[in-house]
Every structure is written in C-alpha cells, then in structure tokens.
Amino acid sequence: MSVKIAVIGLESSINRLENYAKDMDDVTLVPFVYKNAEESKHLIHKTQLCDVILFTGPIPFLYATEELKEISIPAVYVPYDEFMVTTSFFRLKNEENQKLQKFSIDIMNESHVIEVMNELELENKDTYMYGFGNDEKLDIGNIVKFHLKLWNEKKIDYVLTTIKEVETTLIEKGVLCYRMKIPNRNLERAIEEAKMKGELKVSKSSQIVVGIIKVKNFDNIITEKGEFYGQELLLRLHQLLLNFSHSVYASIINNGNNNFVIFGTRGILDYATNNYQDFPLVRDIEDELKAAVNFGFGFGLTANQADRNAKMAFRQGKLSEGSSCYIVDEFSEVIGPLGDRKINVNSKLFRKMTEVTGFSNEMIIRLSEFYHLRNNTPFSAEVLADYNNVTKRSAERMIRKLLDNEVVSIVGEEKPYQQGRPRQLYQFSMGDELSVK
Secondary structure (H helix, E strand, C coil): CCEEEEEEECHHHHHHHHHHHCCCCCEEEEEEECCCHHHHHHHHHHCCCCCEEEECCHHHHHHCHHHHCCCCCCEEECCCCHHHHHHHHHHHHHCCCCCCCCEEEEECCCHHHHHHHHHCCCCCCCEEEEEHHHCCCCCHHHHHHHHHHHHHCCCCCEEEECCHHHHHHHHHCCCCEEECCCCHHHHHHHHHHHHHHHHHHHHHHCCEEEEEEEECCHHHHHHHHCHHHHHHHHHHHHHHHHHHHHHCCCEEEECCCCCEEEEEEHHHHHHHCCCCCCCHHHHHHHHHHCCCEEEEEEEECCHHHHHHHHHHHHHHHHCCCCCEEEEECCCCCEECCCCCCCECCCCHHHHHHHHHCCCCHHHHHHHHHHHHHHCCCCECHHHHHHHHCCCHHHHHHHHHHHHHCCCEEEEEEECCCCCCCCEEEEEECCHHHCCEC
C-alpha cells in the first residue's frame, strides 16, 4: 500500500524531503511549491487526490488552517522544536562565532527556547522571544516589527528566525539575521507521521460500505396515486442512483419492491458526504421525486458487517420524519442525520457546559466528537489544539474555562521529550454523560 503525500513548502525544503523519501517504496511525494508561505492556503484544494498533506513547517500550516477545515485530508507539519533550537544554537556559537546573548528569536512555541536555555544554563535576560503560535492570526509583519524595534533600540546584536520572509526583510533593512535550519531528524519524524496518518486513511477508505435506500411511505403513495405512478417513481429513483454510483465507482442493485442496495468502499462515501457533514444526493432525490427517501449506510471490514450496520442505520432513519441519511461505522457508532448533527441536550455535561462556559453549540459538538474519538482518555493542551486546528494558547484558554467550571480535571502529566518541562494531562470529569446523536 503506497501513501500519496502532498508536500507544501519551499522548493529547498521539499527537495530535502524528497531526498529522504527516495528509497521509501511505500511513499509517493507530490510537491506543491510556493515562494511565499501565505500561498499555501491557495494550494490546499489542489491536494484532493492525495492521502495526507505535509507542510514543511508550521508557518504554511497556520496560513492554511481555515482551508484545511473544508477538506477531509489529514495534515501534519515539520515541527520547530527543542532539537531545532539546540542545533541552531550550536551553529551560531561554533560556525558564526556568536554569543548566545543579546538576540531576538521567533518560533512556534517559545517554551522550546526556554527549555533549551535552562538545560544549557544560559541566562535569558537579554534574549527576546516571539511565540507566533500564540497569535490568533499569523502576521509576518508583526514579527518583523518585533525584531526591528529591538534592533533599532540596540537591545540585540542579531536575530534568529524560523521564517524565510522575515530573514529576507530584515537583511534588506540591514539587520544581522540568521535563519534556523530544520534538522534532518525533524524531517524524518514528520514524514513518518504523515505516512502513518496516510496509511490509516487509506485503510479506512478501503473498508466496505453497503447502502440501503427506500422511498418512505411507498404504500401510501401507491394507494393515493396508483400502482403505475409508484413504479414510475422507482424507475426515476433507480436512474438517479445509477448516476450517483457511476460517479463514485460503486455498484447499485434493485432488489425490487422499493429496495435498492449500493456497494462500494468507504472512500467513496467520504468523498460524497464531505467527511460525513452533508449528503446533497438526499435533497436532490427528494426535490426530483417530490417524495421522502431513507438512506442507511454501514461500514465494515467484511461484507456481512457492512450489511448488518447498513440495516441498523436504515432502521434509525425510519424513526425520523422526512428524508434522512444515517451511517453506522465499524464500531457500531451512529452518525447522522447527515447535514444535521445533534447533541444529547439532556446530558448533565451538555447542560453544564451550556450554562457555565459560554461555548457555542458547534464547540460543544466538537468537544463531544473529541471525547468519543479518544474514548475519554487523558489529553494535553497540544492534543486539543491539534484536533480543533487552533493555537495552543487558544486551547489553553478553553481548558482553563473547563477547569474553572469543573467540566475537566487535571489527572496527571506527561513528558514527551527527555528534556523540558512535563505537560499537564486533563480528562472530562463527566465524560460518561457526553454523547452525540
């Protein structure tokens, strides 16, 4: 199984990744080169045929955050971490003969710089840090102004930056500036993470999907409008389903007596439903036939499992009024109705979050999905930030509000790196009450 990875970044960084991956038979890199990191958001929709997106750094990832929400492709970026800071300090001291004092630095997370300086027992009173991961919206101009002000005030002797645009602008203004080089280890870790996420997506996409479709209240339609009208209705439905199945390379079977079955792979439904957010085909059929339809889709590792789950999803749709589409996945979790996500408003947790947090319904739903995906296992601020595509600072503000109102609690800590401070771990205090229906 080969994973197709869309790589978005500067040509030099992409070349380094391609050099690392050239001997990997199970990975194919598809380059998307930009000259300015902000261009990354315009490249996102060109990556739809790939399994995963790999950004060559956090800057293009931050620029493309909103666009990533519109697609169902997982994304990772090459990290700017403590190891990158350490190797940059080494080069400054041994190759550039610079003292590790009186300088300014920009990085995704300034705690990485603090941890390295503490480990090396360096004083940081003359070190000025800009953590752009804390910004609500990335603005390169603000970072340039930060460094330039310190330079003009003669508080620094040089600048260490992670951003090519910052380096170019500062050098043009006569500022002594060095750009951090991404260590090979960071590139390797990023491509391995991208490969892992891509393999997961590919394996899920190859799962079997069975769909059951019927016109609702079909007997009443025949009683009211006649047998001939009913059969004509089914012929029109069959043609609409044939058109859909051809477009997604699926198979459609008419078992007679208002009973249609679709066979395909999970990937086709991911594509057709925009990652289970909506299913326009339901509305199109309803508008064309002027009749309600019921779709039930089931996922499975085997045909029997998929068929069993499809029947379960179909039964769920029979309980709702009008047209509907439900999905039951391989874990027997019910998803839907598509296009109308609902939360369990009777749960204690939902009521409490609504009353005390001020979060929107959308945020409560996302927290619910986060809980279910992780089975309420402990999580860090970094994990929550990554899931919601927000900065770590935004996730920390969210967690503080949840802590203040006793919705989550601190349950421990983890130390992902041998050096540096540990991260706090949190868990929903009322997780058993949280559900999505």
